[in-house]
Every structure is written in C-alpha cells, then in structure tokens.
Amino acid sequence: MQKTILVGVLSALLVSGCANNTMSNTQKGAAIGAVAGAILGKGTGDHDKSRYVWGAAVGALAGAAIGNYMDQQEQEFRDELAGSGVEVIREGDTIRLQLPGAITFATNSASISQGFYPVLDDVVKVLNKYEKTTLVIEGHTDNTGSLEYNQTLSLNRANAVRNHFMGNGVDQRRLTTMGFGPTQPVADNSTTDGRQLNRRVELRIVPNQA
Numbered sequence: 001m002q003k004t005i006l007v008g009v010l011s012a013l014l015v016s017g018c019a020n021n022t023m024s025n026t027q028k029g030a031a032i033g034a035v036a037g038a039i040l041g042k043g044t045g046d047h048d049k050s051r052y053v054w055g056a057a058v059g060a061l062a063g064a065a066i067g068n069y070m071d072q073q074e075q076e077f078r079d080e081l082a083g084s085g086v087e088v089i090r091e092g093d094t095i096r097l098q099l100p101g102a103i104t105f106a107t108n109s110a111s112i113s114q115g116f117y118p119v120l121d122d123v124v125k126v127l128n129k130y131e132k133t134t135l136v137i138e139g140h141t142d143n144t145g146s147l148e149y150n151q152t153l154s155l156n157r158a159n160a161v162r163n164h165f166m167g168n169g170v171d172q173r174r175l176t177t178m179g180f181g182p183t184q185p186v187a188d189n190s191t192t193d194g195r196q197l198n199r200r201v202e203l204r205i206v207p208n209q210a
Contacts, residue, residue: 101201117164140198
C-alpha cells in the first residue's frame, strides 16, 4: 500500500511539474528514477529480501562508473537505432528513447506494428548487455478523445512494449510502466503533425546506483 501511494504521489508531481513547465529534464529524470526505485524494493521495508536479490542479480553503479557506463550504452543505442525513427536523447545520467507512435502502433491500438518488432529487438539487444539499469516505459497520446480513454490507451501501449521486452529476456524487475495520456505533449495538438508526434512511447533508462 505504501509503495502504491508513493508511486501515485510521485507520478502526480511529475504530471503537474511537466504541465506547468516547472521541471527541467534532469529533474524529470531524477523523479522518474525515484518512482523506479520505489517500485523496485524501497517501498517494502528492509526485511524484504527481494531488494538484495535485485542488487546481486543485476549489480549497481557508483561514482564515475555511472557516467562511463551510460556513455557506452548511449553510443550503442545510437549505433543500433540509426535510421530507425527512434530518437536517442541524453539527460544527465539518464537515457531517453522516444518511439514515435506513428510507426510503433496503429491508430487507437495498443498492438505493436509488425514492422517495428526488429527495432524493439535492437533496443532489447542493448538493454540485455547493459543490465545495471532500471527502465520506465511511458505511454503518451494526443488529446483526441476522452481523457479516460487516452489514459488507458497510453498505459496499454507502455505495457505492450514491456511485455515484448520481458518475452525477449529483459528482467521484469527492471521494468516499470506509466501512462500519461495527453498530459505531456511535445508538439501542438491543434495540428495533424503535432498530434502524430504526441502519440508516442518513451523509454527512460536510469542507472541502478549503489
């Protein structure tokens, strides 16, 4: 229960901060890292052995090793995803992959387009090589339709990407999904091109810090 409340509060702060443009990209990444941390063991108490299993299985990073580890991972993402339509964005020690909805999903669907599976497989290849990270998969929509419908659609799309990753060997303990509906647009929803840009999934890759 505490974990659910914590995640809900942090998510609400994220949405509020983004909507009011009061959070920098680095702050957003830090907040998302806090959500991932809460979900991956900190909300269950010191007696929950899953925390230690997670650390032993995946390992953690500290100090200067973090930047170097993320630098290498970023370059491999850029190499693997060149020309794919996926944008690789570096935000401090966080890497953000922006997956355009226009090529990832059919309109009003949470089923991944068949032609996009090879691109996701390239993402998986890097994720499985760099395991000392947690991942937050975010679904976003344009503002067409009801808020409730878009919230559900955005989360379903994030879950579809998570399920593909899990089916290809990514440890499920590394994966968290969040749906934001239309609350975090990156373009103008009053235009066709803008709405297309807003229909997207983003993957935030956060170092698992010691």
